[in-house]
Amino acid sequence: EAGVTQFPSHSVIEKGQTVTLRCDPISGHDNLYWYRRVMGKEIKFLLHFVKESKQDESGMPNNRFLAERTGGTYSTLKVQPAELEDSGVYFCASSESQGAWAKNIQYFGAGTRLSVL
Amino acid sequence: KNQVEQSPQSLIILEGKNCTLQCNYTVSPFSNLRWYKQDTGRGPVSLTIMTFSENTKSNGRYTATLDADTKQSSLHITASQLSDSASYICVVSANFMSGATNKLIFGTGTLLAVQP
Numbered sequence: 001e002a003g004v005t006q007f008p009s010h011s012v013i014e015k016g017q018t019v020t021l022r023c024d025p026i027s028g029h030d031n032l033y034w035y036r037r038v039m040g041k042e043i044k045f046l047l048h049f050v051k052e053s054k055q056d057e058s059g060m061p062n063n064r065f066l067a068e069r070t071g072g073t074y075s076t077l078k079v080q081p082a083e084l085e086d087s088g089v090y091f092c093a094s095s096e097s098q099g100a101w102a103k104n105i106q107y108f109g110a111g112t113r114l115s116v117l
Numbered sequence: 118k119n120q121v122e123q124s125p126q127s128l129i130i131l132e133g134k135n136c137t138l139q140c141n142y143t144v145s146p147f148s149n150l151r152w153y154k155q156d157t158g159r160g161p162v163s164l165t166i167m168t169f170s171e172n173t174k175s176n177g178r179y180t181a182t183l184d185a186d187t188k189q190s191s192l193h194i195t196a197s198q199l200s201d202s203a204s205y206i207c208v209v210s211a212n213f214m215s216g217a218t219n220k221l222i223f224g225t226g227t228l229l230a231v232q233p
Contacts, residue, residue, distance in 0.1 A: 042225045044223070045220055045222075091160055106221065108162070110160050
């Protein structure tokens, strides 16, 4: 069974440009999460989809970030326009169940390393 | 403030030796605590998950402990192998009953290097 896949693995862009990251979750997983790790810091939550709906987007840094999950399958995260501080590794994860007490295992992709110059 | 702190930041041990990694957290409301292993260039992979009622959980040579009273956890690795070289991340899941996401709060990780 395929795991969570992310594309591209690495993206180098200039400040002011637009970049779109893609995540394909494990087939059948309704829950999809985006996280980000900035250099030297811990991984931080960005947002959570349940199927095609945004369940929680409280971690999105600002309105330059737009996440979509049309059809409830793959998701994209667009950064427009990119700033230097957006550099980091963006991880996507998916899980089957989600509930207040669910020990839902989140399966992570390998991440997209974004470098904004 | 919800926070997860890990120690040490990095650790070098010889192959075959044991080691213990520490995690302290100040997360509320607590749902569960997880240890993840992250190899270089890969995403984190779940090793163990413990709720407040579980004080130990094993996964092969990995044994995690949890003291929910003192809000501390440890990950013990027995008979280390070269393939254990990775970053080990302590993650606490916060349970917000209002219907929002069961958020994962990550530590910065302990970078373990196992040398031959």
